[in-house]
Every structure is written in C-alpha cells, then in structure tokens.
Amino acid sequence: MSNAITPKNENYAQWYIDIVKRAGLADNSAVRGCMVIKPYGFAIWEKMKNQLDLMFKETGHQNAYFPLFIPKSFLSREAEHVEGFAKECAVVTHHRLMNNPDGSGIIVDPSAKLEEELIVRPTSETIIWHTYKDWIKSYRDLPLLINQWANVVRWEMRTRLFLRTAEFLWQEGHTAHATQKEAEAEAKQMQEVYATFAEQHMAMPVIRGVKTASERFAGAEETYTIEALMQDGKALQAGTSHFLGQNFARAFDVKFLNENNKEELVWATSWGVSTRLIGGLIMTHSDDQGLVLPPKLAPIQVVIIPIPKRNSAIDELAEKLTKELHLNGISVQYDTDEKQRPGYKFAENELKGIPVRIGIGNRDLEAGKVEVARRDTTSKSMMPIEGLAKSIQNLLNDIQNNLFESAKNFRKENTSYSDNFDDFKDVLNQKGGFIEAHWDGTPETENEIKLKTKATIRCIPNNQEKSPGKCVYSGKPSMGKVIFAKAY
C-alpha cells in the first residue's frame, strides 16, 4: 500500500528484491532457486528477445532448437568443459514413477533406471557439436551460423532473482567456421552486437574486453565480454562471446574438406545472454520509487490517466492521442479503471517504470494542455495538446538518451585508477566501482588479489593503447591496465 520498497542506501540487496516483486516482474517458486517470471517481467524479456533476434538475423544467423537433455558421456568429451560444468548439473536417472507399495505416495520406479543418465543442459555446446558432425562435410557447408532460444539449468548453490537462478532463459549462438580468422571475427562481432544492444536499447553502458585465462568460459580459447557497472558499485557480466578454437571440433570429430580436398578441423564460437540482463536493467536505472525502464524496452511506453471526473472530451483526446502514438509504434495504455484514484495510479505506474505518464483533466483541457510526467527524472510539465504526439515521441527519445547519459556519468564517477595496493583496497572498500590498474599478467597475482579483496579482473579492455606501468600488486612490469571490480 504505502511505499514498501526498501531504500537503496539502506539495503541494496533488499531494494532489488522489492523492485522485482513489487513491480510484478517475478516471484520465487515452489522449486528452490527457480523463479516464476510474471507477465510484466516476461513482456520485458520478450522486448529484449525480439530486438536481439532481429540483430542476430541481420548478422546472418538462423534459429534452431536442440534437445533439453544431453547424454552424460557427451559432457566429458571436452576436458575443460566438463571440469567447468560438472559440479552444477541436474541429472536424469530414471524415466518412470510408481505408487509406493506401502501406500505412502509416489516413488521412483527402480526398474526404470536409464542405461545412460541424461544431463539437463547447462549449455549446449556438446549436443550441438555432436549434431554438427553430421551437418558439416565440406567448406561449402561453412560458415554455419545457428542460434537457439532455450532454457538451461545450472544447479547454483546460491541464487538471486534474474541475476542467478537455477533455471534461466537465454539464447546461445553456436557457429562453425572454416578458418580461425573468421571464427575470431564472428566472436568479436557478437560481442559488438551485445554491446550495441546493451547501450542503445537497455541504455546500459558496457566495457568491451576479454577475460583473463582464469575467468574464461570452460573450453574457450578467448572469451569476449561486456561488463556493466551496477548502482551499488558491483560489476555485472552482461554477455559473453567465446572463440572456442578447434576444441569442440576435436572433441566431437567435426572435420571438413577444404577447397584443396584436404581435411581440416572446424573453428567454433559460442555466445549468449540471458534473463540476467533484466537484473542488469533494474540495477542500472531504478530508484526508490520503483522500476525505471528505458523507453525502448518498456512494454508500456506511455500511460494516459484521466483525472476525474472522466468525460467524453477526455476520452476523445485520449483515444486520438493513442491512435497517433500507435501509428508511430509507441505502446500506450489508457487507464480507464474508475475504481482507483489518480494518486494510486501514479504510484503504481512509477513502480512499474512506465517512462511517460499523461494526465488529462478538465482544467487542463480548457487551457489546451495536459500534464506530462517523465519517470526518469520524476519531473512534470504542462504540454500543449497541439502537436502532443510529436512531443511525446521526442520526450521518449530524451528519456532513452538521458538514462544512458546518466548511467555513463555514474560509471565515470565510479571508475577509479589505482597504482598501489593499499589505495586499491581503500577504493574497493569505500567506493567500489571499476578500478583500472596495472597487472603483471600472471594468474598468481590475479588470484592473490581475489583472495585478499574479492575483486576480480572483469576484463582486459579492447582497443587500449599500450601504457606500460607497474603491477598494482606485485610491482612487476605491466603492459597495460585491466579493470578490477567486485562482481555479481
């Protein structure tokens, strides 16, 4: 009823949970670590999915679907891959239930044991590369550019709504190429697609970079990542694109004949983003009043609220405006629910992060104006009815841009440089955020810093000019700066 959202600065984790629940995005379910994504949350996911799907298709990819289950033996074919995923897999061991002879309910039928256990996919490289063996014979079959939208399961020890759930929705692209160069270009291209989506649609600035060896995807030779900074100063890995070399081709014996009739192993990439992005979206923009959505991803971009007493003049204007905005691809809801008063609706719409609210009352109509409130700044202004549809479109663009600029400013203010370890620890504990620092390039130093501070190297940023210096921890020579942060 009254604002039940825990203030951000009081308890950020609780604030996040309150937003997810009160805005109606998702709920915990009867299954540990698995969430119910509610209609409003799913509508946001659909908007993300539609845009990403478009971008994948524009870059030449096709959708397909592979099985939920993976034979256990497949997972062990690639040594690093099994090492990375085996600990967190759900396993199917039987295929039938039966009534317990003692009458106490239903039990697993012991006679229905599977010959080979099935793994519920934690990711699909293995089943897909097993399939690719049949699909790829010639250089003419390449490149093979496939994406799948799916659910996967990783039996995480600790879960958080959207950010880390045992089951989650995602897309996983799996491509096969004739040359290393082409596969690397693909992996980089998809990193850029993700970055473009994050920045232009989510209004979430990201750093493009590569992972260090220890943070790399299990089975990858290079992991390209986009890293975002959340409001509490922690980093979020928002999307990754992997150059897999020939590791999976070797494990699943996927070879092709080149133009010279010579047999070669295929080069691979894989890349994915998940419903975690919704968590990132929340923690980039939202405030103590509730969710804040960038217009491009808001299921409802504009809500029109009649100020009682509602009458035909108000209805007419609302309907005219709705039509005009619809013609321009803007989603509008005219809230004619007479049971709730305006104040209640205002608060609910703010909670749900609807970017623009238009209030139409008789007083305003007479003056030829309406009240327009923007969610990002929570400011209100009177706008002339004349040309309103155009004004609203401009306003939506403004909000989209403003959210992105604000997030960039926040990141700038919360990015520090450090060249000695004491200072590094102080910044990390007092301020958080991204810390640029020199690193000597060794996994030992990386690990020591992680043990002492919980900060990890989020990435080695792309396109960085060489800037030799001394490692923040060891003092040894360093060829360039990397980004450290505590991460989700």
Place this chain on the structure above:
RNA sequence: CGGGGCGUGGCGCAGUCCGGUUAGCGCACCUGUUUUGGGAACAGGGGGCCGCAGGUUCGAAUCCUGCCGCCCCGACCA
C-alpha cells in the same frame, strides 16, 4: 556446503517464552454509500487442515521428537 531467519486466510504480520473460550490485526477481496488534480472514507461481509508427521496432556498454533520447505548472508558461477 557453512551461518542466520522464517513457515499462521491471497500478501505482510501478531499470538508461541508462560498450553485454556469463537486464532487476531493491516492490506487485498465482495456489497453499498459518499468521494476522486499524488497511494480515499464509512458501514456491512466472505475467506484459516496455524508447513508435515508422531508424541505429552482433560485440552496444543503454543510443550517434546523427527522430517520437509523457502528466504537472506558467504564460498562457486551467466
């Protein structure tokens, strides 16, 4: 897996220490009236195997035993 917390109408909780009438409150819901420019008021009403299973007792939401589940914090990960 360790630490903490919690299971009581749809949601949030009180009651449990110290057993005792019909298990209570706020929100939500239903009906009606008056309202309506930032979360309306009044009146009436409906809805509960008190997580599950045993036990103690004349009597258990409350005491005892066992089990189950979920959440939060940490280590692991998108």
